Each structure stands twice: as C-alpha cells, then as structure tokens.
Amino acid sequence: MTIEEIYKKADNIIITHLMVNDDAMKITQSIGYNGFKRLHRYMAKELMCKHQWLNCIYFDRFRKTFETDISIPTYKPVSFKDHFEKWKTLLEIVFKS
Numbered sequence: 010m011t012i013e014e015i016y017k018k019a020d021n022i023i024i025t026h027l028m029v030n031d032d033a034m035k036i037t038q039s040i041g042y043n044g045f046k047r048l049h050r051y052m053a054k055e056l057m058c059k060h061q062w063l064n065c066i067y068f069d070r071f072r073k074t075f076e077t078d079i080s081i082p083t084y085k086p087v088s089f090k091d092h093f094e095k096w097k098t099l100l101e102i103v104f105k106s
Contacts, residue, residue, distance in 0.1 A: 013067075013071060013073075016063065016066075016067045016075075017075060019063060020060065020063055020064070020067075020075050020077065021077065021078070021079050023056050023059050023060045023063065024060060024077050024079055025079050025099075026052075026056055026100075027053055027056040027057060027060060028079075029084055029096070029099050030049045030050075030052045030053040030056060031049075031053050032084045032085075033045075033049040033084070033092065033096060034046050034049035034050050034053060036084075036085070036086055036092060037049060037089075037092060040087075040088065040089060040092070042089060045089075045092075084096075084099060
C-alpha cells in the first residue's frame with residue numbers, strides 16, 4: 010500500500026464518520042436526546058477539522074486533491090437503543106475496510 014493510498018483510506022474513514030455523525034446529530038435530536046446531539050455535533054466538527062487538515066497535508070505533499078469515493082450505509086434508527094446498535098455496526102464496517 011502506497012502512502013497516497015493510506016491518505017485516501019484515512020480520508021474515506023473520516024468522511025464516512027463525519028456523515029454518520031451528521032445524521033446521528035439530527036436523529037438523536039428528533040428522539041429527544043439533545044445531549045447526544047451535542048456529542049455528535051462536536052464529533053462532526055472535529056472530523057471536519059481533521060478532514061481539512063489531512064487535505065492540506067495531502068495537497069502540500071502530492072499537489073493533488075482527494076477524490077472521495079464512499080458509500081454510506083443507510084442510517085435511520087428509530088430509538089435510542091437502535092441508534093447505538095446501528096452506530097456500532099457502522100463503526101465496525103468502516104474500520105474493517
């Protein structure tokens with residue numbers, strides 16, 4: 010695996026989690042768990058910063074930009090327990106890839 014592939018894989022993981030946290034933020038708010046909404050909002054902001062930082066490093070090193078190619082599994086839990094189970098499953102999927 011080349012260094013470019015490692016950067017791209019890391020960015021795909023970051024983008025996937027950013028999108029999942031964005032969905033989780035909306036869903037936990039809709040089921041009344043505003044504390045978890047704040048948690049996911051914080052995590053989404055942190056992931057966005059990491060994504061931008063990684064993009065800057067990648068561009069400085071290779072003079073290229075990322076071409077993100079990800080597919081997000083459906084994430085629509087209907088309860089808080091369902092939210093945790095689906096979130097755990099999504100984390101396992103991303104880190105196995």
